[in-house]
Amino acid sequence: MSGGSRRGCRRGSWFDLFTGDRYRGGRHATFHRPLETYPVLARAGAVLPLAADPFASVAEVPDGLELRLFPGEGTSHLVEDHGEAEPAPEDRNVTRFVQSLQVREDGRADVVLRIEPTTGPDPLAVREVTLDVVGAATVESVSIVPTDGEEQTLDAAQVGVHEDELLSPALRITLGRVDLARGLEVRLTGLEAVAETLVQDAFDLLDAAEIPFIDKQIAWRAISELSGLELATELGSQSLPASLRGALVERASIIPPW
Incomplete structure (x- = not known):
């Protein structure tokens, strides 16, 4: 029905x-x-942060994050606290995600996701982060550029289609342990759309x-x-x-x- x-x-x-x-x-x-x-x-251009462990306590900041990326142009925010009963604005830790997209003549797309340094009194900086790109089947290359570091190209083994039990399939990119307090830029070159x-x-x-x-x-x-x-x-x-x-x-x- x-x-x-x-x-x-x-x-x-x-x-x-x-x-x-x-x-x-x-x-x-x-x-x-x-x-x-x-x-x-x-909305296209949004980044939806999800806890990697859906059964983790909501009173604690998750150690692992799954960032679900919807290709487009946009800005998203992750706002967290440490489980205070009534958190004030000054208790909040904020991570800002800025996404840009350029469609190439061959139909593939280049996406840049800038993760700005987390601000706040006590952020959980280093986390295990994966990026799930909705609507993408493959990608030519993925590189990470820390705000104060050198560009690193990810291995092909860190990229593959992920079938979720509830959400739509997505191209999963394993970023590994990421220091969000430093900030970084993720460059996705040559994304191919799903059929x-x-x-x-x-x-x-x-x-x-x-x-x-x-x-x-x-x-x-x-x-x-x-x-x-x-x-x-x-x-x-x-x-x-x-x-x-x-x-x-x-x-x-x-x-x-x-």
Whole structure:
């Protein structure tokens, strides 16, 4: 079973945290999901810091961080304290993430993530850090440049696709033990986007639908031959259940990660 959830998306573009799909903003959209899931959107350019151990005590600053990166241009902040009952502003430790993206003529992307030195009274500076790049399948090279050090190129063994039990797959880059008090810059050169899945997703939706076979054929032909507004208009004119039509239109509205 599935249902639709209508959301208002501000201008820009947005990634679904659980599927990794990217959508244009500046509109209202209906997201069709199984009843046990729901859409959670992150703006392109955001960095979402997560504790590496989801079962760790929330009263303690995590020793390991997973930084989930949604390609784009933007600034994010990690604000932490040491478990004070009522932390005042002066008790907070703040780490700022600044991301920039440049799309190359060959379709690959170069991303620079600047992690500024953590500020605050008592930051947990040295941590085990991994970087999960949403929407990326491979990368040509990864280098780390500490604020006051020399550039280091990561080994290929430190990069690979990570399948998460809950969140979308991502390209995982193991940065190792990082001194956040010093700050650093991570340079991702030649990111390759994941392959488009519209055709397979549409086939799965139509295959599971309890509608006449001829209606499936007509919808499938439209999906195979059209795109964008033409596809949405054609699906809107067909004799499809509203929920199926909405799910197909949503899949057709997904755009590349960059």
